[in-house]
Amino acid sequence: MTQSIVVQVGQCGNQVGCRFWDLVLREHAHVNQMGVYDEALSSFFRNVDQRRGADSTGSRITALKARAVLVDMEEGVLAxxxxGPLRSLFSSTQLISDVSGSGNNWAVGHHTYGLVYREQIVDQVRKAAEHCDCLQCFFLIHSMGGGTGSGLGTFVLKLLEDEFPEVCRIVTSVYPTAEDDVITSPYNSVLAMKELTEHADCVLPVDNQSLVDIVGKIQHMSNTGKLGCAIKKDCTIISGQGGVVKVEKPFDAMNNIVANLLLNITSSARFEGSLNMDLNEIAMNLVPFPRLHYLVSSLTPLYTLADVNIPPRRLRPTLPFVPWNQEGWKTSLCSVPPVCHTHSLLALANNTCVKSTFFELRECFVKLYRRKAHLHHYLAVDGMELAEFNEALSSISALIEEYTHLESPLMPNAPRLTIAT
Incomplete structure (x- = not known):
């Protein structure tokens, strides 16, 4: 059995991460009612007390520790x-924090805090890796609009590549809306995009406005009874209640959607199934070009169904594929559905539709950068230079151009890559 390590950076990254740990504990408790430390649990947890129980199948669960490193430059969320109820999952050394935050400034997170906390972060990641028998993947969770998630988050991503170049790096990035209340979020997001493009194996972009819309729509349907008995009133996917954490907090419903995305991605790595898939196969099958590794995710159901059993429909015949990659398809079947569900379907697609998000982000960046607005806050940080803004703008422009080229009607007749012999 392989293991994975979750690295949570910034307020959003840690809040989403905590929802993930809450849901994954609930799922394992539902499946593993004997309380035995088995291979499924070992994929994301280690048992710090290896005393054998009466059961011959393995050690009794006495003290689980999450395979995780939690980083935030403000103390609030980590405190x-x-x-909170998840405190036993983490040793205090797994939590790395400061007091002042990054001030919504990518440069402070990336250059200032990156330099200060580099050795401490590397040390904790190495310790987590040493407890793995077969480390397969790093999951990095962060947001793009603030300073710590974008700046320090992408600094950590580069550290993971330097220290563990052979280990797959899957990044879940929460993108801000165009009306984000952080005025510098376009700067932070585009600067972070350059790092994601260069150092991640796969990026799962999550649009914050889409989360707001999904939660609002389903809560409206649930409250008005529009779908009759199809939706239970207490939706475990949308609601933040249930599991270890009993009280719902702001953004929990949105964070639960992202956490369920991670839950579904990792289910095949945690449980047996008729058609399992290694996590590193995601990049192998869905990323034909190294820079174009931004995967669009779709998940169903997003709410708990009441007495409705609808098996997932096979999507392959309905999807258009580019002529030069008709077999770009991978299926994984896991025998354990999420708690309270009879089935669940996650689709990951490498689609040129992400170009529109990047285009809008670039436009917001250019509006600020054309007037050199707020630049002095960034350039006052040691190690930050104006050239980094130009490089970031060039990087996202090149990315947009690459996607545009691929969706061009002329693309099927474009020259193929030649392999040197």
Whole structure:
């Protein structure tokens, strides 16, 4: 059995991460009612007490520790974790924090805090890796609009590549809306995009506005009874209640959607199935060009169905594929559905539709950059240079151009890559 390590950076990254740990514990408790430390649990947890129980199948679960490193330059969220119901999952050394935050400034997170906390972060990641028998994947969770998630998050991504170049790096990035209340979020997002393009194996972009719309729509349907008995009133996917954490907090419903995305991606790595898939196969099958590794995710159901059993429909015949990659398809079947569900379907697609998101982000960046607005906050940070803004703008422009080229009608007749012999 392989293991994975979750690295949570910034307020959003840690809040989403905590929802993931809450849901994954609930799922394992539902499946593993004997309380035995088995291979499924070992994929994301280690048992720090290896005393054998009466059961011959394995060690009794006495003290689980998450295979995780939690980083935030503000103390609030991490302090809540240490005082909350998930506190036993983490040792205090797994949590790395400061007091002042990054001030919504990518440069502070990337250059200032990256330099200060580099060795401490590397040390904790190495310790987590040493507890793995077969480390397969790093999951990095962060947001793009603030300073710590974007700046320090992408700094950590580069560290993971430097220290563990052979280990797959899958990044879940929460993108801000165009009306984000952080005025510098276009700067932070585009600067972070350059790092994601260069150092990640796969990126799962999550649009914050889409999360808001999904939660609002399903809550409206649930409250009005529009779909009759199809939706249960207490939707475990949308609601933040249930599991270890009993009280719902702001953004929990949105964070639960992202956490369920991670839950579904990792289910095949945690449980047996008729057609399992290694996590590193995602990049192998879905990323034909190294820079174009932004995968669009679709998940169903997003709410708990009441007495409705609809098996997932096979999507392959309905999807258009580019002529030069008709077999770009991978299926994985896991025998364990999420708690309270009879089935669940996750689709990941490498689609040129992400270009529109990047285009809008670039436009917001250019509006600020054309007037050199707020640049002095960034250039006052040691190690930050104006050239980084130009490089980031060039990087996202090149990315957009690559996607545009691929969706061009002339693309099927374009010259193929030649392999040197």
């Amino acid at each position: 809540e974790i240490l005082q």
